Amino acid sequence: MSASAPASFDLREGGEARPRHLGRRLAQSSLLRVLGRRLLAAIPVMWGVTFLTFLVMNLVPGNVARSLLGATATPAQVNHYEAQLGLNHPFFTLYGNWLGNVLQGNFGNSYSSHAPVTSTIASQLPVSFELIAYGFIISLVVAFPLALLAARRPNGIVDRISMAFSMAGVSIANYVLAVVLVWVFADVVSVFPAIGFVSIGTNFGENLRSLTLPAIAVGVPLAGFYTRLLRADLLEQMQREDYVITARAKGIGPWRVIVRHALRNSLFGLITVIALNFGTLLGAAVIIEQIFSLPGLGNGLIQAIGNHDTPVIEATVLIFALMTVAGNLLADVLYAVIDPRIRYGSTAE
Amino acid sequence: MAAQPSSAGVAGALSLPLSEGAAAPSGRLRRTLKITIPAGMLLVIFFLCFLGPLIFAVPGPTYTNILDANEGLFSHHHLLGTDQVGYDILSRILYGGRASLEIALAVNGIGMAVGGFFGMVAGYVGGWRDAVMMRFIDVLIAFPGIVLAIAIAERLGPSEFHVILALTVFSVPAFARLSRAATLRVREETFVVAARLSGTRTNRLLLRHVLPNILPQLITFNLLGMGIVVVLEGALSFLNLGIPSPQPSWGNMIANGQTVLTAEPRLVIVPSIALFITVLSLNLLGDGLREHWSAR
Numbered sequence: 165m166s167a168s169a170p171a172s173f174d175l176r177e178g179g180e181a182r183p184r185h186l187g188r189r190l191a192q193s194s195l196l197r198v199l200g201r202r203l204l205a206a207i208p209v210m211w212g213v214t215f216l217t218f219l220v221m222n223l224v225p226g227n228v229a230r231s232l233l234g235a236t237a238t239p240a241q242v243n244h245y246e247a248q249l250g251l252n253h254p255f256f257t258l259y260g261n262w263l264g265n266v267l268q269g270n271f272g273n274s275y276s277s278h279a280p281v282t283s284t285i286a287s288q289l290p291v292s293f294e295l296i297a298y299g300f301i302i303s304l305v306v307a308f309p310l311a312l313l314a315a316r317r318p319n320g321i322v323d324r325i326s327m328a329f330s331m332a333g334v335s336i337a338n339y340v341l342a343v344v345l346v347w348v349f350a351d352v353v354s355v356f357p358a359i360g361f362v363s364i365g366t367n368f369g370e371n372l373r374s375l376t377l378p379a380i381a382v383g384v385p386l387a388g389f390y391t392r393l394l395r396a397d398l399l400e401q402m403q404r405e406d407y408v409i410t411a412r413a414k415g416i417g418p419w420r421v422i423v424r425h426a427l428r429n430s431l432f433g434l435i436t437v438i439a440l441n442f443g444t445l446l447g448a449a450v451i452i453e454q455i456f457s458l459p460g461l462g463n464g465l466i467q468a469i470g471n472h473d474t475p476v477i478e479a480t481v482l483i484f485a486l487m488t489v490a491g492n493l494l495a496d497v498l499y500a501v502i503d504p505r506i507r508y509g510s511t512a513e
Numbered sequence: 514m515a516a517q518p519s520s521a522g523v524a525g526a527l528s529l530p531l532s533e534g535a536a537a538p539s540g541r542l543r544r545t546l547k548i549t550i551p552a553g554m555l556l557v558i559f560f561l562c563f564l565g566p567l568i569f570a571v572p573g574p575t576y577t578n579i580l581d582a583n584e585g586l587f588s589h590h591h592l593l594g595t596d597q598v599g600y601d602i603l604s605r606i607l608y609g610g611r612a613s614l615e616i617a618l619a620v621n622g623i624g625m626a627v628g629g630f631f632g633m634v635a636g637y638v639g640g641w642r643d644a645v646m647m648r649f650i651d652v653l654i655a656f657p658g659i660v661l662a663i664a665i666a667e668r669l670g671p672s673e674f675h676v677i678l679a680l681t682v683f684s685v686p687a688f689a690r691l692s693r694a695a696t697l698r699v700r701e702e703t704f705v706v707a708a709r710l711s712g713t714r715t716n717r718l719l720l721r722h723v724l725p726n727i728l729p730q731l732i733t734f735n736l737l738g739m740g741i742v743v744v745l746e747g748a749l750s751f752l753n754l755g756i757p758s759p760q761p762s763w764g765n766m767i768a769n770g771q772t773v774l775t776a777e778p779r780l781v782i783v784p785s786i787a788l789f790i791t792v793l794s795l796n797l798l799g800d801g802l803r804e805h806w807s808a809r
Contacts, residue, residue, distance in 0.1 A: 205644075205648065205651075208648050209648055209651045209652050209655055210655075212648070212649070212651075212652035212656075213652050213655050213656050216652060216656050217656065217660060220660055220661055220664045221660070221664065223664055223668055224663075224664045224667050224668055331793065331796065331797065331800075332789075332793070334796055335740065335789060335792040335793040335796050336789055336792075337744040337747055337748070337788060337789075337792070339747060339748060339751055339767070339768075340747075340767060340785045340788060340789065343767065343771050343774065343781050343785070344781070344782075344785065346774065347774050347775075347778050347781070351774065351775050351778075443655065446657075447657050447658070447659060450657075450659055450752075451748045451751050451752070454751060454752065455751065455771070465657070465659070465660070466659075466663075466752065469660060469663045469664075477660065480657075481656065481657055481660060484655065484656075484657045485655035485656065488654060488655040489655060
């Protein structure tokens with residue numbers, strides 16, 4: 165680990181942002197250019213993901229006609245249904261048609277419900293987003309005070325407790341936490357509902373109540389992770405940086421030094437990880453949505469795979485992939501917003 | 514820079530507590546304990562899961578006698594009781610742990626070998642080949658592994674081996690990224706440049722100079738990764754994609770126990786504790802090793 169400023173980059177891939185060629189980098193710097201490059205690099209990735217999904221679904225035995233018509237369907241019926249859906253074509257034709265339509269903004273209709281895919285996704289997306297946002301809020305509300313208290317007196321009693329909590333948080337599986345939470349808060353004391361979702365439009369209070377246990381299950385493992393990360397970054401700032409020593413020497417109170425000075429410079433690692441988590445969290449939410457029967461993207465995906473409903477699967481996978489890519493981009497942009505010294509040169513990546 | 518007082522000098526002048534614990538004589542002992550305690554816990558867990566059933570008399574994990582169903586903790590013959598169809602819980606915990614650990618070892622072994630090699634080569638060759646290779650890894654990362662897991666389970670049927678196949682989709686790209694990042698850091702080191710200039714062939718250079726220097730990071734990640742895989746295996750069980758019943762795994766014990774949670778919370782709690790302690794030990798050991806290696 166080198167000194168503090170590049171160290172925050174070490175979380176990302178390699179030492180691509182080393183302070184070499186500083187003059188040249190400053191001369192050619194442009195956040196927009198880097199964004200453009202990243203977006204261009206994202207196109208083959210998105211294409212690869214859709215193709216891989218198509219390929220994988222093609223390997224799954226059976227198809228939508230069979231799974232919808234049931235075991236008693238005759239081959240003629242199956243063929244007829246396939247022709248109706250336009251499925252009686254070779255693999256590459258099917259993929260080409262799908263891709264062509266998507267590029268024109270047409271995601272097609274669900275094979276099973278025949279509703280437009282966009283409307284299916286539009287009903288599921290807010291649920292997953294709300295769950296993840298709620299989980300993020302819980303994790304940050306827990307992580308910030310814990311990390312600040314821990315960094316205030318390293319190796320003190322508060323630090324030990326917060327480290328024990330965060331180690332436990334990192335080590336507990338979110339589904340175990342979900343099941344235990346249901347047991348305690350829905351069975352032993354009925355504070356929160358075990359399953360059932362109230363949409364945000366119906367009743368906001370009930371909506372939050374129905375999402376609280378799932379959000380805790382998503383948020384606590386994250387909180388453990390974030391606490392550890394933020395504490396480590398805070399300590400590094402507190403122990404190594406001249407400006408902290410200057411601030412202390414000026415007689416600024418210890419809390420003010422931590423919150424106003426060290427915290428701001430400790431946020432890089434946390435922000436990167438939060439942005440990167442955004443995509444992976446959608447995947448983690450699949451299990452949580454399943455356990456709490458939430459009508460989100462994850463539940464929809466499982467159902468769609470069961471029905472061989474390729475248009476829905478593809479659209480959902482595309483959203484997962486978009487979130488991952490967008491998270492990466494967001495991390496880059498936020499770096500520059502927080503620290504105006506950071507400039508992206510053409511040598512990066 | 515030489516004329517300016519170093520931060521340590523300023524700190525010394527102001528006598529501020531700068532580097533807590535690092536120089537203290539107990540630091541070394543604490544670091545050692547941070548490795549030996551979780552390593553010991555893991556040894557015990559491995560011993561119990563792989564050799565335990567040979568030493569204590571436990572019924573087979575799929576042996577059932579319906580007359581013995583729903584026995585409580587510490588009952589006669591069944592230390593941890595039985596579940597709703599009469600399976601012995603202790604036996605299933607031990608055999609289930611064996612399955613979970615086997616899967617974790619295999620998935621991370623494959624991940625480290627395949628992904629680690631891939632990332633090392635990509636990082637070392639650099640340029641457009643690196644870009645192409647890493648876009649491929651990006652696809653795997655952005656692709657939701659759950660789709661592949663379901664496809665594999667439906668196409669090939671659920672089994673321990675197929676769980677391993679499905680989970681390598683998570684481990685290979687993670688190892689590839691890590692080993693590429695580590696390689697990029699090592700690549701510019703003087704000894705690597707010196708070896709390259711003195712005409713060392715690429716194969717030898719990668720194996721003898723780069724690999725030994727990125728291995729500590731890969732091994733640390735292996736431990737953290739094993740924890741992740743043990744957890745993911747359980748997640749697959751919740752979707753009926755994990756180890757098929759009646760074969761036990763901690764994941765499917767928790768998933769199955771969840772259906773009778775109100776009546777028998779023990780069926781969920783016992784495997785959850787086993788899972789938690791194992792993942793905790795792996796994380797602690799990973800942490801301890803990282804501290805040890807970075808302190809050197």
